[in-house]
């Protein structure tokens with residue numbers, strides 16, 4: 498199982514949009530089994546995928562739990578072959594001080610991910626992070642093989658990257674194999690500024706992945722609560738997410 502944490506300390510950069518659409522495309526186009534973990538107390542991913550409150554344990558329960566029965570936390574979703582560990586507003590209360598006092602064990606998510614890896618239960622695990630560095634984000638970086646950074650190419654986002662890279666590098670002390678998949682420019686449109694911003698990212702040594710174009714169809718998707726490949730399959734963002742996922746699955750250069 499390949500575990501990818503979708504992270505950016507800024508809100509509104511399309512972390513959730515990326516998570517749910519990449520999950521849907523992996524499952525539908527590539528016949529992969531995908532486990533999505535909602536690590537954000539806003540629970541946008543949970544609502545989008547499950548439509549309502551989900552039974553069973555949530556990620557907050559998992560991080561506080563002592564006895565980890567791994568299947569207890571996983572629920573099905575509206576999308577075939579996409580499974581979910583739900584978020585909850587309790588994730589907000591799990592701050593880093595509680596990790597230090599061990600009321601919260603950030604390692605539980607890694608234990609669960611390792612357990613599913615051994616069982617071969619899922620092909621991909623995608624973890625949607627909050628726009629902050631808290632216990633759930635630490636758990637996500639600890640559990641991941643790779644980090645994907647959706648980024649809106651504006652000056653505010655570029656400034657936030659230094660802080661994010663510091664957190665990722667700090668985590669490498671306990672998860673030395675953590676790799677940076679790259680920055681995924683979202684809400685992209687052609688102009689001089691976006692080109693310059695991509696150059697800035699490369700100058701920081703950050704790989705820049707194929708972009709996802711801006712389109713109103715993404716806002717429509719949030720109301721329809723269906724992924725872009727169902728709600729607007731011909732939209733630019735659906736086409737771009739599909740191209741990104743082809744690249745991801747091949748693990749190499751973009752294939753048309």
Ligand SMILES: Nc1ncnc2c1ncn2[C@@H]1O[C@H](COP(=O)(O)OP(=O)(O)O)[C@@H](O)[C@H]1O
Pocket residue numbers: 507508509510511512513514515541628683684685709710711712713715716717719734
């Ligand atoms: N490619 C895109 N084009 C236009 N709007 C987008 C695109 N991707 C995301 N959005 C919009 O941006 C907003 C933030 O997206 P969201 O996925 O919730 O970000 P995050 O999870 O990082 O906070 C939403 O209103 C969403 O509809």
Ligand SMILES: [Mg+2]
Pocket residue numbers: 512513514537541626
């Ligand atoms: Mg989000």
